[in-house]
Amino acid sequence: MVFYFWSWFVFKNLDNSSVATHFLLGTFLAICAAWMCNIYYKISMHAVGVGGLFMFFLLFSFSDPYGSGLYLSLATLITGVICTSRFIVSDHSAFDIYTGLIAGAAMQWIAWQF
Secondary structure (H helix, E strand, O other): OOOHHHHHHHHHHHOOOOOOHHHHHHHHHHHHHHHHHHHHOOOHHHHHHHHHHHHHHHHHHOOOOOHHHHHHHHHHHHHHHHHHHHHHHOEEEEHHHHHHHHHHHHHHHHHOOO
């Protein structure tokens, strides 16, 4: 958590408004959200990660001229494979995985707004 905060802080203070700055803030917020949720129930950290990945590439593909549908389709495929594997292994319930996806995606969306 400290690493992502420090990386975001350094990128932000370099006056660099790149997509990497948004991504680092989103990952920091997602880790904080997962940490808070983990106090009450077992959230899927894999789902948090791929939820953030999916939302980042969704926002990137619609707002950046270098965005491509290829990035979004690969992110969708990776998200589906990882969440399906968590269901198959039965390490998490559906609630754990869906809340992880929502938490990761919501934190990336919030970071993209700033």
